[in-house]
Each structure stands twice: as C-alpha cells, then as structure tokens.
Amino acid sequence: xxxxxxxxxxxxxxxxxxxxxxxxxxxxxxxxxxxxxxxxxxxxxxxxxxxxxxxxxxxxxxxxxxxxxxxxxxxxxxxxxxxxxxxxxxxxxxxxxxxxxxxxxxxxxxxxxxxxxxxxxxxxxxxxxxxxxxxxxxxxxxxxxxxxxxxxxxxxxxxxxxxxxxxxxxxxxxxxxxxxxxxxxxxxxxxxxxxxxxxxxxxxxxxxxxxxxxxxxxxxxxxxxxxxxxxxxxxxxxxxxxxxxxxxxxxxxxxxxxxxxxxxxxxxxxxxxxxxxxxxxxxxxxxxxxxxxxxxxxxxxxxxxxxxxxxxxxxxxxxxxxxxxxxxxxxxxxxxxxx
Amino acid sequence: xxxxxxxxxxxxxxxxxxxxxxxxxxxxxxxxxxxxxxxxxxxxxxxxxxxxxxxxxxxxxxxxxxxxxxxxxxxxxxxxxxxxxxxxxxxxxxxxxxxxxxxxxxxxxxxxxxxxxxxxxxxxxxxxxxxxxxxxxxxxxxxxxxxxxxxxxxxxxxxxxxxxxxxxxxxxxxxxxxxxxxxxxxxxxxxxxxxxxxxxxxxxxxxxxxxxxxxxxxxxxxxxxxxxxxxxxxxxxxxxxxxxxxxxxxxxxxxxxxxxxxxxxxxxxxxxxxxxxxxxxxxxxxxxxxxxxxxxxxxxxx
Numbered sequence: 001x002x003x004x005x006x007x008x009x010x011x012x013x014x015x016x017x018x019x020x021x022x023x024x025x026x027x028x029x030x031x032x033x034x035x036x037x038x039x040x041x042x043x044x045x046x047x048x049x050x051x052x053x054x055x056x057x058x059x060x061x062x063x064x065x066x067x068x069x070x071x072x073x074x075x076x077x078x079x080x081x082x083x084x085x086x087x088x089x090x091x092x093x094x095x096x097x098x099x100x101x102x103x104x105x106x107x108x109x110x111x112x113x114x115x116x117x118x119x120x121x122x123x124x125x126x127x128x129x130x131x132x133x134x135x136x137x138x139x140x141x142x143x144x145x146x147x148x149x150x151x152x153x154x155x156x157x158x159x160x161x162x163x164x165x166x167x168x169x170x171x172x173x174x175x176x177x178x179x180x181x182x183x184x185x186x187x188x189x190x191x192x193x194x195x196x197x198x199x200x201x202x203x204x205x206x207x208x209x210x211x212x213x214x215x216x217x218x219x220x221x222x223x224x225x226x227x228x229x230x231x232x233x234x235x236x237x238x239x240x241x242x243x244x245x246x247x248x249x250x251x252x253x254x255x256x257x258x259x260x261x262x263x264x265x266x267x268x269x270x271x272x273x274x275x276x277x278x279x280x281x282x283x284x285x286x287x288x289x290x291x292x293x294x295x296x297x298x299x300x301x302x303x304x305x306x307x308x309x310x311x312x313x314x315x316x317x318x319x320x321x322x323x324x325x326x327x328x329x330x331x332x333x334x335x336x337x338x339x
Numbered sequence: 340x341x342x343x344x345x346x347x348x349x350x351x352x353x354x355x356x357x358x359x360x361x362x363x364x365x366x367x368x369x370x371x372x373x374x375x376x377x378x379x380x381x382x383x384x385x386x387x388x389x390x391x392x393x394x395x396x397x398x399x400x401x402x403x404x405x406x407x408x409x410x411x412x413x414x415x416x417x418x419x420x421x422x423x424x425x426x427x428x429x430x431x432x433x434x435x436x437x438x439x440x441x442x443x444x445x446x447x448x449x450x451x452x453x454x455x456x457x458x459x460x461x462x463x464x465x466x467x468x469x470x471x472x473x474x475x476x477x478x479x480x481x482x483x484x485x486x487x488x489x490x491x492x493x494x495x496x497x498x499x500x501x502x503x504x505x506x507x508x509x510x511x512x513x514x515x516x517x518x519x520x521x522x523x524x525x526x527x528x529x530x531x532x533x534x535x536x537x538x539x540x541x542x543x544x545x546x547x548x549x550x551x552x553x554x555x556x557x558x559x560x561x562x563x564x565x566x567x568x569x570x571x572x573x574x575x576x577x578x579x580x581x582x583x584x585x586x587x588x589x590x591x592x593x594x595x596x597x598x599x600x601x602x603x604x605x606x607x608x609x610x611x612x613x614x615x616x617x618x619x620x621x622x623x624x625x626x627x628x629x630x631x632x633x634x635x636x637x638x639x640x641x
Binding site: 043158159190216219220221240244245254256258259260270272292 | 390391392497498499500527528529530531532533535536539554556557558560561562594595597598599600601602603604605607
C-alpha cells in the first residue's frame with residue numbers, strides 16, 4: 001500500500017495574549033490510498049487545527065506552523081503556493097466542515113456555488129455541467145434537485161444544507177475526502193443517510209476518507225483505522241477492532257467505558273473521566289492526559305511518552321508509560337479478592 | 340397510569356407564522372406542536388426525542404410558560420398554569436426550571452458566576468447577606484465546583500464547568516421539575532458522563548423530575564424511565580423506555596432507532612427501514628392507541 005497522505009512532524013503554535021500555545025505537537029501519521037481514518041478527539045486535541053493547517057486554511061498569524069511536512073500525491077502541501085493549494089482544495093481533496101451556515105455563501109444560489117467548484121476543477125461546461133450538478137444533489141439525497149439548484153442556502157433546512165456541503169466536497173470525485181464533524185449537528189437519521197453515502201463513495205470511487213468526529217459509534221461504523229488525539233498528540237491509533245477491543249491508552253479506555261451502552265444501563269452511574277480537557281495555554285509537562293488519568297505513573301507527569309507499537313502488532317500504536325491491560329487485570333483481581 | 344402526575348400536559352397546540360411578512364406576502368402557518376399530551380411523575384425522567392424542527396424545544400418552553408401555547412392545558416401539581424397571570428405564576432417559576440443546550444451563551448459574560456447562581460435566590464427573596472453566600476457555596480459543592488470559584492467570570496471556565504454553573508442556578512430554588520434541553524450536546528465527550536451522573540445524583544437527593552430533550556438516543560435509553568417520540572409537532576409514540584427500544588411500534592420510531600451508530604465494530608447497524616418524514620406527516624385526525632400498559636402509539640398506516 002502507498003500513503004496518499006503522509007504527515008511528518010507537524011507542529012502548530014498560536015500566539016495569544018497569554019503566551020504561546022502549542023496546538024499540534026510533532027504530529028506524524030499516514031493515510032493509505034483507499035483507507036478510512038477516523039480521528040477522535042475533543043477540545044484542544046489538535047484534530048481540527050492540524051486539518052486546517054495542512055489545507056492552508058489556518059490564519060497565520062495568530063497561528064504559526066513551526067515545522068512539518070504534509071505529502072499528498074508527491075507534493076508537500078506545506079510548501080505549496082496559495083494558488084497551487086487552491087487547485088488541490090475542492091479538486092483532489094474535498095472538504096466538508098461542521099457548520100453549513102458559515103460554509104455556504106448566503107447570497108449565492110446553491111447551484112452557483114456548486115458550479116464554481118466544478119468549473120474550477122473540471123472541464124465540464126454547458127449541459128454536461130448542469131447534468132453533473134443535478135446528479136450531485138441527487139446523490140446526496142436532495143429531492144427535486146433541478147429546482148433546488150436555483151435556491152439560496154436559507155431555503156434549505158440544516159440537514160439539507162449539510163448535504164449540499166457534502167455534494168460540494170465530493171463534486172470532483174476527490175481522491176481524499178476530509179470531513180470535520182460533518183454530521184455532528186445533524187439528526188441521527190440524516191447522519192445515517194450521509195454515512196451510507198460515504199460508504200457508497202468509497203465503494204464506487206475508492207475514495208480515501210479522513211473523518212473527524214467525537215462519536216465512537218460513527219468511527220466503529222465507518223473507519224478502518226481510528227486515531228485518538230488529545231492535547232495536540234496521538235494517544236493511540238490502530239485498526240478499529242484492535243483499538244476498541246484492546247485499548248492501550250487510558251484515555252481511549254475511558255472514552256469507551258463512559259459510553260451509555262447496553263451494559264451500562266444496569267449501572268447506577270456511568271463511568272466518568274475525571275477533570276476537564278486540558279487548557280492549551282497551560283499544558284501539563286508530561287503525558288497531556290496524566291492529570292485526569294487514574295492509572296498515571298510518576299513518569300507520566302514529567303515525560304511525554306513516545307508513540308510505540310503494541311507488542312506483536314505492526315499497526316496498533318499507543319503512547320503511554322503504563323501497561324493498561326496489566327493494570328486492568330490487577331484491578332479486576334483485586335475487586336474479585338475483596339468481594 | 341401514573342397516580343397524580345406532577346405535570347399533566349393535555350392537547351397542547353402552538354403555531355408560528357401567519358399574518359403578513361414585511362413585504363406584504365402572506366406567511367405560512369406552521370403547527371410547531373399539535374395536540375401534545377403527556378404526564379411526568381414526581382422524581383421521574385421523561386425523554387423527549389425527535390428530529391430538529393419536530394417541536395421538542397417548543398414543548399419544553401410551552402410547559403414552563405416561557406412561550407405559552409395557543410391552547411391546551413398544563414397542570415403542575417394540580418394547578419392549571421395556562422390561566423395564571425405573571426404574579427400568580429411567580430411561585431410556580433421557583434418550582435420549574437430550565438437548563439439550556441449551550442452553556443456558553445446561557446451565562447452572562449460580565450457577571451461573576453457566584454452572583455449568577457445567587458440571582459434567583461435574590462429575586463425570589465429567599466436569602467440575603469451571609470446566608471446567601473453560604474447557600475451559593477453549598478450549591479457550588481452540590482454540582483461539583485469549588486466554592487472559591489464564585490468570584491470568577493464565565494470565560495475562566497471550561498464547557499463542562501459552565502454547564503455545572505447553569506445547573507447550580509437551576510436548582511438554587513429547589514425546584515421539583517427541570518426541563519433540560521439538549522444539556523450535554525455541546526459538551527466534550529469526556530464531560531458528558533460527568534453531567535449525566537450529576538443529573539442522577541441531584542434527582543436522588545432532591546427528588547427532581549426531568550423532561551430530558553435529546554437526540555442522543557443511547558443516552559436517553561440510559562437515563563430516562565419513559566420516552567416520548569415526536570414527529571412534525573406530534574407525539575407519535577410514548578412508552579416505558581424498554582418498550583420503545585425493544586418493541587417500537589411507529590415506523591418513525593423504528594427508523595430513529597435503526598439510525599443510532601453502534602460503538603462496536605463487530606456489530607453492524609441494522610439496515611435502515613426507509614422512512615421519508617415529508618411523506619409521513621401524521622394525519623390530523625389520528626388518535627393514540629394503547630398497545631400495552633403505558634405504551635401508546637399514534638394511529639398510522641402499517
């Protein structure tokens with residue numbers, strides 16, 4: 001397999017009145033051609049900032065890209081001119097962001113906005129162009145696509161606007177589709193339709209997908225590989241099954257354990273991760289999750305753990321100084337002994 | 340049936356629009372809620388689910404008389420609220436509170452959070468002076484915040500902490516009933532379980548009843564004793580939680596359940612039965628049928 005996207009040592013800082021904030025810390029990862037990568041994280045995890053940085057969409061200043069390369073299809077996105085990046089964005093890389101209200105231009109019709117993308121990146125003109133526009137709205141499940149083209153964003157519901165964004169994101173059959181919380185604001189039934197749509201896109205065109213979300217259910221359903229981020233770093237990454245069934249980072253474990261799954265219904269309380277997401281202006285010195293981690297060792301508080309392979313695995317990686325399975329086994333044995 | 344419900348809502352109607360727009364065009368009338376009836380018992384949690392625009396939030400606001408219904412009845416502890424004037428309503432406002440989705444915009448950025456929590460106590464003349472400070476400190480402890488935070492401003496807090504501050508204010512007057520409108524939707528995942536646990540702890544300690552408005556059905560299943568499903572302004576199904584999940588009757592309920600992503604890579608989400616909301620507007624004359632004790636479904640085509 002070859003990497004379609006190869007991010008190396010990406011570090012992004014923000015200059016704020018309170019000092020310099022590290023939003024992304026030496027981030028490196030690869031996405032293979034045809035792979036679907038689910039990225040999970042919360043406030044301050046760096047998940048959205050690094051996506052914007054590699055697409056050249058991060059305003060600098062206040063942001064500063066300190067280091068890093070992002071190789072896409074033989075080109076380093078970080079060194080491309082704005083003009084060259086504009087050619088790639090919307091063309092070979094399709095993007096869908098969370099907020100359909102601010103991502104669409106309110107004074108242009110939906111058809112005009114779709115046409116702009118197609119004209120810029122494809123040779124389509126005239127009837128073929130119009131036909132493609134209708135086809136795209138139809139693919140994302142918008143009824144009466146032909147009539148809808150002449151309407152403005154405010155004439156669409158939230159779910160329909162998000163579909164328009166997805167249609168724009170896929171308009172040019174991108175090799176890489178990046179979605180950042182694209183279905184978070186949508187109702188579950190609409191979300192399910194859009195996930196079906198992405199699966200179809202993958203099947204039909206072999207599209208590579210990066211799906212940023214906080215929803216473990218969406219990751220389990222859609223992704224091949226999951227990457228859990230926290231405090232601007234990767235805490236764990238690997239095949240979805242391996243990570244869900246055998247988490248090695250206490251953060252991944254806590255996220256999965258706090259879900260209100262069927263088993264949880266018999267419990268009086270949900271498992272909760274203590275504390276709050278890290279304050280980016282005041283990052284802990286060691287493992288960023290250490291202050292909230294009941295399993296943290298002394299070393300976790302002073303030294304950042306490197307990302308390393310799970311023993312015997314080529315693709316399941318984690319960053320932790322502690323041995324989570326051993327600690328959980330001991331905890332279970334203690335609970336047994338005391339009961 | 341529930342003996343003497345704390346809240347008894349009957350045939351609630353609310354429409355928006357009508358009249359003429361600025362340009363003189365007639366504006367369409369939208370029935371935001373249509374013939375909505377349900378009860379909530381003391382200490383119970385009723386989940387209210389449905390798509391955006393289904394009327395969930397409108398129901399919550401109408402129940403609290405924040406945005407009163409056009410017609411219908413809202414009885415709270417035996418008293419009809421819809422006929423009360425503002426002064427007569429005041430004692431009931433103490434006993435019914437609301438928690439909003441967005442913990443950021445619900446707070447006043449220029450008010451110290453201690454004062455924000457104290458405000459209802461002052462307005463209702465419950466406490467003053469050092470007794471007030473003590474009471475606010477107690478409330479902070481109750482929601483898991485350090486009382487020393489009282490002198491800080493909202494921007495110094497994380498989203499989860501802000502929602503705790505909103506909850507502290509909502510419970511300040513020891514209400515019997517709280518409408519929680521998507522209270523965890525805007526929070527980070529690692530914080531959601533904390534807030535749900537807080538809701539449960541407060542219910543245990545204070546005997547609170549909740550109307551929990553949500554679109555996260557897995558959380559509703561965990562938290563609520565009963566669930567009402569709304570579609571286009573109507574309740575299409577209401578039942579004990581387990582009945583809704585194990586024996587859903589209305590096709591819309593089924594499609595909603597089938598859409599929940601399952602956080603287990605070994606379990607595939609069942610194929611979604613196709614359901615087009617636009618083609619399934621509940622007919623006006625449809626009535627509720629009781630299919631098993633406490634499990635009601637709106638008449639529909641099979």
